[in-house]
Amino acid sequence: MEEAMKLAGSQIVWGIALLILAVVIFQAIKFILLAKKTSKEIGMTNKEVNSALKTGAIAAIGPSFAIIIVAVSLVPFIGEALTLMRIGIIGSAPIESTGASLSANAYGTELGSAGFTAQAFTAVVWTLCIGGIGWLVFVALATKSMDNIQKKIVNRNEKSKQIMGVITTAAIVAAFGNLASAEMVKGFEYIVAALTASITMIAVTALANKSPRMGWLREWSLGIAILVSLVIGYFTI
Numbered sequence: 001m002e003e004a005m006k007l008a009g010s011q012i013v014w015g016i017a018l019l020i021l022a023v024v025i026f027q028a029i030k031f032i033l034l035a036k037k038t039s040k041e042i043g044m045t046n047k048e049v050n051s052a053l054k055t056g057a058i059a060a061i062g063p064s065f066a067i068i069i070v071a072v073s074l075v076p077f078i079g080e081a082l083t084l085m086r087i088g089i090i091g092s093a094p095i096e097s098t099g100a101s102l103s104a105n106a107y108g109t110e111l112g113s114a115g116f117t118a119q120a121f122t123a124v125v126w127t128l129c130i131g132g133i134g135w136l137v138f139v140a141l142a143t144k145s146m147d148n149i150q151k152k153i154v155n156r157n158e159k160s161k162q163i164m165g166v167i168t169t170a171a172i173v174a175a176f177g178n179l180a181s182a183e184m185v186k187g188f189e190y191i192v193a194a195l196t197a198s199i200t201m202i203a204v205t206a207l208a209n210k211s212p213r214m215g216w217l218r219e220w221s222l223g224i225a226i227l228v229s230l231v232i233g234y235f236t237i
Helices: 002-008 011-042 047-076 078-089 093-107 118-154 158-184 188-211 217-236
Strands: none
Touching: 002 078, 002 118, 011 047, 011 078, 047 078, 047 093, 078 093, 078 118, 093 118, 118 158, 118 188, 158 188, 188 217
16 A cells, blocks of 8 residues: 555656646636637627636536545545546546546455555556546547537528527436436435425526526526535435
């Protein structure tokens, strides 16, 4: 274990982790700049763009807390550098923790045990990195094609635009519904938390639409829903 942690905290591992993190930060900044440039072409005002950026930043706070909690629990087993590198790229702490545990077991040991050697740590690194390639390769290869398909459909007629809007909305509802249902089947407490978040989201959005002065609530709606559901879930569980 000591040998593995020494390797996990070595300069070369930190160097690779910081390099990858720098690429991620560059991508985020580049994406924001491209979004601002494109917003002018589609007629969005600076106020709308800033509001969208603020909404995205606020919405990311809630999910980040869960990732941080799991990430902190991973640090004693695989080190700060590898944890930072994996969470910075994929952002799915449960998948990373599961992958690390499974790869250690496949090597014949367990995370944090005396038999967790430098070789076992290397096996964990390879497993996590190779396991995350699929996400990145799909985005790199399929994004452009999907964008072209969307443009062809939207440019046909007004009805096609409406259909694309319905498909996009349905995809978002399906994605969140899948995530929520996976938690709700765990028990009554999880159902209460999910319903509380849904009701809060609807109430906050309705309030924002009803009063122009309360329009700022749209940006905070998801964050408020997550916070309220966390509080209710805490007392329920």
